[in-house]
Amino acid sequence: MRYLLIAVPALLASTVPPVASLLINGERSTFSVAVEQSASTGYDIRIKCVSACVQPIDFSKPIDDVPMGLFSRDQDDLVFSLWSGGSAYRVRVWQLNDAGVRKVAELSSRGRPDFLTDGAGRSAIRTYEADSGAKSSKPVLRSFIGGRFVVTP
Template sequence: MRLFLLTVSLLPIDATAASLVAALRVEADASTFMVQVTEGLPGGNQIAIDCTENCTRAVHYRETTGDAPLGLFSRDQNGLVFSIWSGGSAYRVIVWSVAGTSVQKVVELSSRGRPNFLSDANGRPAIEIFEGESGFVPLHRVRWTFIKGHFVRSAAKVN
């Protein structure tokens, strides 16, 4: 048993080995996109969005961050890709729009509490985040709703 443990401990360890931690296929505007999150790259963690089928032109998007990936999903609506990341004392929510010829970041939000993903009364995607100072001040909810291609902050705070 000791010989086996000694042999394993002498094997080289590649500390920069990258690993795929999330993948998502998204259909939008008759095109297919692959979204992949990879951890452990030299610059941090990366999200890659590529058009893979029925593309009118090549579409390749890359973004690297030091934040840790927590979730990746699509609602099969509006060609939106939602992601959640952990960065220090806050969550980061990033939403991209994928279409036949482009990938665009639609919104990037920070939340002091775990964000909620909802639909408003009209069925539009909405994100509820929590804002406030650290310490003893209670956090308050703020809702962002997807209207006409953009996330719009609610006029009133939602409690």
């Protein structure tokens, strides 16, 4: 019994808080989104339904890039995340709803990407693409159309 009392506080002390976290309110359900450190992969993104869940949702994905940001724009049930991966930024976007979690984009950018609203009021991401670090980058705008990010003029 004495060992149990010592072991439990030691386990609680080793719990690492998330690097980033959000609480997202959907149409009916509420989701918790967290980026957590992982000894095996570097980081995990974890998305769980925490309230008014139609079905249990507990999604976890290992990511070996370094997290830089996590946010929602309260539009289209999207969660945006920005990561640093070597010589490029990585943008990963998930759509959350009562049916589950779906990744809708994984983009790379040589320059810091822009998160925008396009002329039609849709979520948009501008990335900066180049073949190598020596060439100048070209901006590419993608708008959220039909459940995915599509290149738009």
